[in-house]
Amino acid sequence: MRNLEDFSVPNDGEITLCEINGRMQCMNYEYANVSSFTTSVDKHPKIHVTRDLVHHTALGDEIKALFLPTDVPFLKQLTQVYSEQGIQEVLRTASFHHHFVISHSALLVLKVLKYVRKVQLLLNPSLEYNGPELIDELCQTRNWANNLVRCIAWHHHTSRLAVATNDDSVRIYCSDTNFVSLLRCKQQKNVVCLAWRPMSLTEIAVGHENGIIIWNVDFNSLVARPSVSNTVMLHRVEHQLLMSLVWSPNGSILVSAAGRDSNILVWDVELNKTSILKGSRESGNILLKWSPAKDKLLSVSSGIVFKIWDCQHWESDRWTVLSGRVQSACWSSCGTHLLFATNTESIIYGLTIKSDQIFTSNSDTSIDHAVPLFDLTKLDLEGIAVGGTVQSMETDPKGTHLAVFFKETNCVAIFNVVTSPLLQLIASSLIVGLAAEVPTAITFQQNFKPGACLTIAWSSGRIQHFPIIYTDLANDFNVNHSVRSINNSR
């Protein structure tokens, strides 16, 4: 099995900017400029999400500290507490009341509620964590709770990038204008995932804690903040903590997985109706990936099980990992291979999926276990720590590159994926950010002609476009040959 020693590391003080014809290009970070190598990402939106760009909704305690406490009648106080903090806090306030009957009855109700909660926990252990904690643990984004950028997603057909930030808003950056649309509404809290609708230019699904909001953004209008009337809101009571969303390739149905619901829901978005894909009772679902061959869907549960659904009849193949759960997974381009990593081992596994329906009964013709492909054990390469357990992985639309970043170390590793004759991963380049920058989320651009373009959101709020260029594909985007030759001679 190959390991991380295959990677070459950029020189000290340099950051990785792009990869041209399989060769990693680095520059000193002080005058780093990707356009000196290639012009292909010149038109891409330049994004830097800063702390002051993010408007936090007022945090209760800080606001409270600004005001002096006053004496208000008890009933008024209760109504105030109720409107701000809900019924439980009302009971707690009431329990401090000097009147014996009121305080005791409030305490009694609180006690009953406590026991109800205990029973609930017994039935569904995932309720133990509150929403954000559970998301933070299960989600593909590193340090989801505290990072500025929570999720990024490229449009399928145009160069539009949606960025979800931790103030519960989604910003859409376009390549052709500097105009940024801001999607935000009261219901949209704790955004975990974004999914642009295929076969449409304007629709994007935002998965938040309690449901899905589908925004229809009119990019021709100059309204910076589309109103709620442009949305379709979808939610089901038992479908809490949306973790992953995926559209069918023709954009007609949306599939959603939720951290607290064992069932996966298939939505007809416009008619607001669902079909249920039944899951095992005890675990939620954390990840969905549609195969590029359009006929399979991967769903990963928060337990040891992951399933591969056949999208025609919606029957599933059930797979299990030995320990932990699948942390991240992605498909190869033809949809016959699946790459995944668990949250306990630092190994990328490969799995060959039987795609030939006629011969499914032939048990001896298919390998029914995953093959370890790449050892990601933590290493120290010339002073840079690399490897460890995987946080998230993505393949580009052509299926030739795999980008991986880790839970503990600060690099993004790019592999070449070879599918024939045998599934193999070959170390390609290592992306290192500025000092103290940690990758938060990654995604590949969907319509990048000259090769592949990886977009990385760093913890500093900087969003980097990392083009992987093949000059024979990139006729229009002339690679700067002079720089390359200088680099080579050096």
Added chain:
Amino acid sequence: MEVIIPSFINAHLFWIIEKGDILLRSAMHRTMSTRHCKIVKDPSELYENQMVAVHIDDVWIRALVEDVVTTQTDRKFLCWLPDYGVMRSVCSVFQIPEALKECPPLAKQASLINVVNLATDLLLGDNGYELKLKKTVADIEGVRQVALDYIGGAEKILFDVQSEDRFNLYGDIICVYPENCKKSLTEALKDDKLLAEDEKMFETIDAQRRQLKDIYFQHSPNWQQSLGTVEKKKLAKIIFNQNKTTAMLIMQQPPTNPNLFTPQTFSYKDILVRKLVRAVACSVFSQIAILLIYVLVANVNFLHPLEWLTSILNTFTYVSTWLFVIIFSFIIFAQCLICAKDYVFMTSYSSTRFQQLLHIFSLHNFILLCLHVIIGGAFTWQILVVIDSSSKSLTVKCKIDKSCLVEDTFFLIVGSFWTGLYFFLKVYISTKQLVFPVVQQRKFLRVRSNVSGLFTESMVMSAWPTLYFAMFYYIWGQSMENYFMVVFNLDRAPHENSILAYVYLWWFSTLYFFSMNLMRFFFSMFLTEAIQFPIVKDNINTLTLQEALVMNNLPIVQNLACLDLYLLSQWSLMRRQLFFTLSQPGGHPHNWNTLIESVVKLFTEYTDVLRKSVETTLPSDKIKKQPETITPFSPITLQSPLAQNIKYRNLRNMSAYNDYLDVVNVSHEGSISAVETMKKNLDNTINKLVSFMKIFFGINFLFGELPQANIQKCLGNGQLIVWASQGISELTVASLSEDKYGIVQKDMPIIITSLVQLKQHLDKLNKVPALSRKVAGLQDFNYKMKNAVTAAVKHSLFNICLNFGQYFNDLPLSKDVVQYLYVNVMLKNSS
């Protein structure tokens, strides 16, 4: 390619099997041997060229039944083995797994190219006789023998394909002998003066090439061929290349059975009857199952499992139990039958309030109401009786000669009558529409994932009628009870009214709601299950997909057809191929033409209804006069607009200029006399008076046309358009890579134009006040359906535009359409 030749009849007819395909063949053997293949008992089930499985020499083999020979003692099936290229007769045939049917035959018919046989002809001339060689296409035994000798001696046989058509390969056989000595069979036979080259004569065989096989095997008695070399080698691992199988599937042009799957008759009656019978059966059985489970649970006794068991057994040994079950099943059965009509036939939209009233107070509804109420009561009674026949009966003997009324039971039974009534009024009447599931799951999975949801839903829903009834009973219960006692001459039993009665009532209503919901669920599940329509019309009894698409009078069949179109456009390469093939003989794309005709008809009809309804609903000043009609073609092509002569649209319109020959009507207005003015005024006044009267007496209210009725009707059929538009756009896009003959191309303008027109009219719906967001709630069906149809049409157009992007300028589209597409679909795509 390296091949084996299982049968060599003559130079124009032999079969080849690619060496590489042998792996596939053995994989098929194993697939068949691992699956349980059912034997075909009745040969009348078979139709010609049906794919079956046969068991020869301990191997499972696919076979096509050519003929059935029945003698007094036994029956023989003549089978063509498409993977071996030989004919065999067998005693029994078996059903083949569905998946294997689609795999193309591995043995391909082939012919040496451009050669004819040479026959020795005796010519009598003046100087005696002379021998001459004459070219002929007739079969000559000698050719076969010599060729077999050549082939038999070869180490390896290669086939060099020079051309191919739909069922035949043309080329040359190259025999490779030891020490890599190669020899072309054509050359060898030519050298032997057995063959000669003659392209023209060779072409004369083409007409009968299809029948060659049949001709030969009919006339030659010794067709009982051996299988040849059955590979005994145990293959440890076969890796199938997905791409290669796809390629093979594409290569096979005429599938063995043109419709790939269907029996000989396929009419809407068959479909509906099959679906309804299953639905009714499931409903009745589910009722019994609920009862059974209830008995199991109600008697639960974990400490004494034996007692539990005996009590259950006891329950089921009572005659009364069975009597009730049977009667109850009958009622349910009757109800199912009557409901079935509601589901299958068109939901009529009444355009006036009067019609609506008539619809509500119809005999049909009255019968259903009675049935619902009866079932409500019977359900509870049955449960009461089944669980425990003594304590829960309606009356008890309290005195020697008089029975007394038990109030709890009375309360429960009257309550459940009410529940039945409530269910009918609240649920059944209001929601009759069949809801298709988002994805087509297997039935078992659907039941599994929906049952728990249905139960909780029933629990919540049944809380309301229980509450209403409790309130009602609290106020009027006493008097009702008294009345009942007087009528039946009963006494009051010792009072033991408990709070538990309310819980019981809720529980029974929940069960009732659940069973009714389950019944509705079964109906919708079976009726909405996707079916595959045949595409090629084999005989008159076949209802093809194209016909079903425009079957307005049976919306369920129409819906299923649209769904099938959508599904096949996504999933079935083979069935898509049927649209992209040309007819034989003739070379016409009949399948596609009928399809596109139906689909365009569907779209235009829908557009028409939309236009009419929007026009009537909107105040006239709101409709802007804008160029509405868009011709599908640009003027250069000189084709007339589509709606007028859709039938002949493939013909050149010789009279396209008649648009310019409009006769202008010129009329003179004479002077108007005073009398006429007065008459006109009088008419106006009378008209006004009449309309006032109409409003005043509520005639307009009752008989006036409801403004939204048409739109509602339109949107009620929205799902059709959603599927049809997506299906046709997927098919169009698929044609880019799968349509060899460019069949779809000629109809692209029509498809795009009708979709654009539809979209334009859908856009107008936004102006209808009742469908704008402010008025319509989120739960409003019409509002949601409007969005769904709009989105589907938009996505379909986008799909076509995206995939045909670079060829778009080559399509003869009219300016307006292109303009519209640029503005509404593609412009935003410019980046």
